[in-house]
Amino acid sequence: MRRIAVTGHRGLAPEVERAVDTALRAHLAPFDGEMVGLSCLADGADALFARAVVDAGAPLEVVVPAEIYREALPAHHRAEYDALLRRAVLVHRLPHLESTPEAHMDAGRHMVDHCDELVAIWDGAPSRGEGGTADIVGYAHDQECPVVVIWPEGARR
Secondary structure (H helix, E strand, O other): EEEEEEEOOOOOHHHEEEEEEEEHHHHHHHHHHOOOEEEEEOOOOHHHHHHHHOOOOOOOEHHHHHHHHHHOOOHHHHHHHHHHHHOOOOOEEEEOOOOOOOOOHHHHHHHHHOOOOEEEEOOOOOOOOOOOOOHHHHHHHHOOOOOEOOOOOOOOO
């Protein structure tokens, strides 16, 4: 069974979110549910991926970067986070207290170290801080983990 992890941008514009969702589902469709998805469930790319995995009938594993990770997410996203977390077949809780860039980088490393493929919802730009999408993609390349980049043509963050 193929293990697919996700990294990607948060705060996507609605039209970008729709295009990414369509592209993600098209990428996952050939697996016909014969996959395991790994996500941190943050708003944006992580949640889109997790919903697509669950909708495909595939198992979802969640990586929680820190003890107070949920509280660091936008308030409007917490109900969706909770709903997706309840759908997880396995939850990996990392030993960080605060939701810091270091915790996010460790979560990205954990997913890369436990997947066969990383899907990056990424505009190709450098990370805005440690543990951002570009850093996780760089780590995946260093580990020789295949990376599939999904970003709608002409889309802006």
